[in-house]
Amino acid sequence: MTHLPEHLLNGYRNFMQGRYASESGRYVSLAREGQHPETMIVACCDSRSAPETIFDSGPGELFVLRNVANLVPPYEPDGEFHATSAALEFAVQSLKVKNIVVMGHGRCGGIKAALSNNAPLSPGDFIGKWMSMIGPAAETVASSTLMTSSERQTALERISIRYSLANLRTFPCVNILESKGRLTLYGAWFDISTGELWVMNKDTGDFERPELD
Numbered sequence: 001m002t003h004l005p006e007h008l009l010n011g012y013r014n015f016m017q018g019r020y021a022s023e024s025g026r027y028v029s030l031a032r033e034g035q036h037p038e039t040m041i042v043a044c045c046d047s048r049s050a051p052e053t054i055f056d057s058g059p060g061e062l063f064v065l066r067n068v069a070n071l072v073p074p075y076e077p078d079g080e081f082h083a084t085s086a087a088l089e090f091a092v093q094s095l096k097v098k099n100i101v102v103m104g105h106g107r108c109g110g111i112k113a114a115l116s117n118n119a120p121l122s123p124g125d126f127i128g129k130w131m132s133m134i135g136p137a138a139e140t141v142a143s144s145t146l147m148t149s150s151e152r153q154t155a156l157e158r159i160s161i162r163y164s165l166a167n168l169r170t171f172p173c174v175n176i177l178e179s180k181g182r183l184t185l186y187g188a189w190f191d192i193s194t195g196e197l198w199v200m201n202k203d204t205g206d207f208e209r210p211e212l213d
């Protein structure tokens with residue numbers, strides 16, 4: 001009997017023999033000196049949109065928060081449990097990250113559920129409640145009969161990124177540091193079917209392909 005799935009044990013073995021062995025100095029110094037990532041990424045839980053993989057990052061480089069559909073809720077100091085807000089606060093106030101990237105992705109199940117009238121998610125469920133954060137936008141996009149379903153999906157995936165960026169700015173710590181030029185917010189969207197990364201133009205809100213060298 002194993003106490004961990006076999007594929008995880010195999011992966012761990014490969015990690016120790018490969019990456020950990022070749023980067024052991026970095027792991028040791030990170031353990032000794034602590035983490036100082038400059039960038040926080042808010043991404044979806046989706047197994048196909050792992051930021052460390054997409055951005056080819058090593059240990060200590062990215063502070064990653066993943067939740068369903070990469071949403072940032074508005075600032076709500078109401079005494080409830082706010083996992084996303086807690087991670088955000090830690091990144092901004094303790095780690096003092098310089099960048100926050102909200103990264104959405106294609107074929108997002110959370111976005112699909114928000115767009116679907118017959119999603120198997122009742123408003124009383126956790127995901128239904130979570131996705132209701134973008135309820136008005138989802139209703140507007142879902143009613144756009146001129147668009148195909150995949151166009152609606154992509155549209156809401158990108159609209160929700162702009163929504164999360166706006167919510168980020170409702171956090172006083174984010175707002176103050178951004179106004180001082182010590183924190184920069186970004187939006188990005190990753191197409192899992194083609195590997196394309198699209199970045200949000202801060203002036204227009206449009207998503208564009210970045211120029212790579």
Ligand SMILES: [Zn+2]
Pocket residue numbers: 044045046068069070105107108109110111
């Ligand atoms: Zn997703």
